Amino acid sequence: MTASTIGSRDDLISYLQAALALEHATIPTYLTAYYSIRSTTNSDAAHIIRVTAVEEMLHLALVANVLNAVGGQPDLTRPGFVPAYPAHLPDGEQDFTVDLRPFSPEAVETFCRIERPGRAPSADARLVPTPDRERPPLVASPTAEGMHFYSIGEFYAEIIEGLAELAAGDPELFCGKPDLQLGPEYFYSGGGVLITVSDLDSAQRALRFIAAQGEGLDSGMYDADGELAHYYRFRQLQLGRYYQLGDRPDAPSGPPLGIAWNEVYPVKVSARLADYPEGSELAAVAREFNADYGAFLALLTRAFNGEPSLLEEAVCDMFRLRDGFNRLVRNPLPGSDGLHAGPTFEIPTDRAVG
Known part of the structure; x- marks a missing residue:
């Protein structure tokens, strides 16, 4: 088995910051498809x-x-936290990018590729070389230059094993303030509960839950x-x-699931501000939406850094973005062929946290 790429608390914190970025990166692509319907x-x-x-x-x-429990500080407002779409995620086959795409067969295929189970053929194959390209994968190894993970599940497996190795040699690894932990009373989704983290067992349970709910790994x-x-929901x-x-x-036997692919706004895939006519009302709406999304990330950051009651408000804010989505997706973009x-x-x- 190859040596762990997590040899210190700083390495672990780098991995957990990368995990935050990975989990967030799917949200814009899911919301874009959702609001295009x-x-x-x-x-x-x-x-x-x-x-x-x-x-x-x-x-x-x-x-x-987990990050707070080991003395890190979650920050969803740092430059580069939100990727420039289309973005690469860590998959061994290197066969797709994550786009901002309207609901479509192509979007669902991307969702399945994001969430697909992917166990490396051996522990030595968990890390694979990253090909030279213009856009690096979102979750390359923070400590092994030029390498990324065979799958999201293998990325989490590396963190889980690294936690165990560090905890064995450092009884003070879990030094974070308990009052920064978010408990189940702050999240009511019905799709799982928040696990408060205070030791190796609770940290590993939290990370295994993420991998299992996403990929069924x-x-x-x-x-x-x-x-x-998630993978099988999209299937x-x-x-x-x-x-x-x-x-x-590959053989669901439950009730039929009806889809009308044409009942969708034909949103431009991975639009950028440069696509909007300068000075147009749509350009102003797009900039306003981006500012609102930045405010949403700032609110989450506050929730993760000592104001836990803001988490419920942030979940609601994610869907209060609906008006901004609607003002964009319901309107043709000039010069984009319909x-x-x-x-x-x-x-x-330039957004400050606070």
């Missing part, structure tokens, strides 16, 4: 995407709890609470039926 249509798909986005917020909070199709892992959209207990992964506007998630870098 025309109202009163595609209710099954909309529900699946919405619930998954909320659970990504739970994953963010769980990572923040250790527990198969269902997580420990009996909920379908239902591809296969056209809901899963029932006992179904094989495509509609969309949020760009280019967050102003």
Whole structure:
């Protein structure tokens, strides 16, 4: 087995900061697909995407709890935290990018690729070389230059093992302030509970829960609470039926799941501010949306740094962004051959936390 790439508390904190960025990076792409769906249509798909986005917020909070427990400081406002889309995620096959895309077969395929289970053929193959390219993967190894992970699950496996090795040699590893921990009373999604972290066992349980709920890596199709892992929820959209207990992964036998692919606003894929006519009303709306999203990330950062009651407000804020989404996705973008506007998630870098 290869040596751990986590040899110190600083290494561990770097990995956990990367985990925050990874868990967040899926939220803009899920929300863009969700809000591109025309109202009163595609209710099954909309529900699946919405619930998954909320659970990504739970994953963010769980990572923040681990980070706080080992003396780190979660910061979702730092420059570069929000990737420039299209973005690469850590997958061994290097066969896709994550885009801001309207709900479509292509979007669902990307969702499945993000969440797909991916266990490396051996522990030595957990890390793989990163090819030279213009956009590096979002979660390369913070400590092994030029390397990234075979899958998201293997990324978390590295952190879980690194935690164990550090804890064995450092009885003071879990030195964080207990009052920074977010408990279950601050999150009511129904898709899992917040685990407060104070020691190795609780830290590893929190990280294993994230991997299982996303990919079903250790527990198969269902997580420990009996909920379908994200990957299999999205597979239902591809296969056209809901899963029932006992179904094989590629053969759901539940009720049919209806999808109307044409009941969607044709949002321009991964639009950037440069695509908006200078001085136009749409450009102003896009900038306003980005500022509002920056405020949402600042609110989350405060929740993770001693104001836990703000977490519930932040979850609500994620869906209060609906008005900004609607002002963009319902309007054609000039010069784009009939495509509609969309949020760009280019967050102003001068926003201070507080």
